[in-house]
Amino acid sequence: MTLDELKARMDVYERLMRLDKPIGILLLLWPTLWGLWAVTWGSPPLMVVWIFVLGTVLMRSAGCVINDYADRDFDPHVERTKNRPLAAKVVSTKEALGLAAVLALLAFILILPLNKVVWLLSVPALLLAASYPFTKRFLAIPQAYLGVAFGFGIPMGYAAILEMVPWGAWVLLAANVFWAIAYDTEYAMVDREDDLKIGIKTSAITFGRFDVMAVMCCYALALALLAWFGLLNRYGLLFYIGLAMAAAIAIYHYLLIRGREREKCFKAFLHNTWFGAAVFAGFVAELNLKSYL
Numbered sequence: 001m002t003l004d005e006l007k008a009r010m011d012v013y014e015r016l017m018r019l020d021k022p023i024g025i026l027l028l029l030w031p032t033l034w035g036l037w038a039v040t041w042g043s044p045p046l047m048v049v050w051i052f053v054l055g056t057v058l059m060r061s062a063g064c065v066i067n068d069y070a071d072r073d074f075d076p077h078v079e080r081t082k083n084r085p086l087a088a089k090v091v092s093t094k095e096a097l098g099l100a101a102v103l104a105l106l107a108f109i110l111i112l113p114l115n116k117v118v119w120l121l122s123v124p125a126l127l128l129a130a131s132y133p134f135t136k137r138f139l140a141i142p143q144a145y146l147g148v149a150f151g152f153g154i155p156m157g158y159a160a161i162l163e164m165v166p167w168g169a170w171v172l173l174a175a176n177v178f179w180a181i182a183y184d185t186e187y188a189m190v191d192r193e194d195d196l197k198i199g200i201k202t203s204a205i206t207f208g209r210f211d212v213m214a215v216m217c218c219y220a221l222a223l224a225l226l227a228w229f230g231l232l233n234r235y236g237l238l239f240y241i242g243l244a245m246a247a248a249i250a251i252y253h254y255l256l257i258r259g260r261e262r263e264k265c266f267k268a269f270l271h272n273t274w275f276g277a278a279v280f281a282g283f284v285a286e287l288n289l290k291s292y293l
Contacts, residue, residue, distance in 0.1 A: 032052050058107040078194040124152070125149075141206055171232070182253075183275075185202075219247075235286045
């Protein structure tokens with residue numbers, strides 16, 4: 001294989017892992033950082049942070065490969081996904097599965113310096129990531145399953161520090177589930193017509209004409225659970241300012257999606273990284289900056 005051929009192959013793998021579209025990494029990373037900052041009261045060990053950041057990139061990449069493998073017969077019929085490597089048959093299913101396995105193995109090697117509880121939790125984390133793409137065949141709201149998969153870094157982060165997972169971590173995970181339903185419904189609203197034709201189940205289809213209201217209710221529930229978490233931990237005003245910023249962002253998303261236009265729904269989905277960042281800013285302000293103000 002020549003250097004040019006190798007470069008072209010790496011470009012294909014990059015698209016298959018969606019490294020050219022980092023929004024998924026960010027949506028997976030924000031709740032993980034919430035958990036790490038919460039469990040350490042703003043002082044997570046640097047090595048642990050790097051392990052979880054790199055693990056997020058690896059597991060999101062593996063999840064994208066598995067997703068495209070699962071949807072390889074559906075993606076050619078959807079305008080937005082028809083040119084993905086597996087849909088366009090520029091990479092084989094064997095190559096894709098091999099790549100996913102390597103990525104998952106690297107992610108596991110990455111957590112070996114951590115404790116056995118984290119190792120054990122990595123098993124359901126992997127199963128969630130690998131099985132999510134197939135839930136679109138039978139779950140009415142697969143986005144809820146996605147929320148668990150995307151938020152599983154929270155209990156793993158708690159376990160990395162405490163060697164156990166207290167119930168507060170599950171409150172944060174529940175908040176992430178409702179946030180994921182909100183943003184991934186916006187994403188599903190983009191493909192609703194295509195998904196109806198090919199028979200995939202999504203929350204946008206399940207919610208029907210109540211889709212916009214459902215999205216806003218899920219934002220509200222996510223913020224309510226985060227506020228409850230703050231009350232349980234006796235957080236002060238700075239944390240709630242972060243939540244208020246996130247609420248303002250959610251209202252902006254309502255203005256984008258209320259007309260159900262594809263481009264604006266996709267813009268709202270992409271903009272969710274700022275919702276996650278606003279919540280994280282609340283954690284940082286409360287736990288790291290409060291003593292300086």
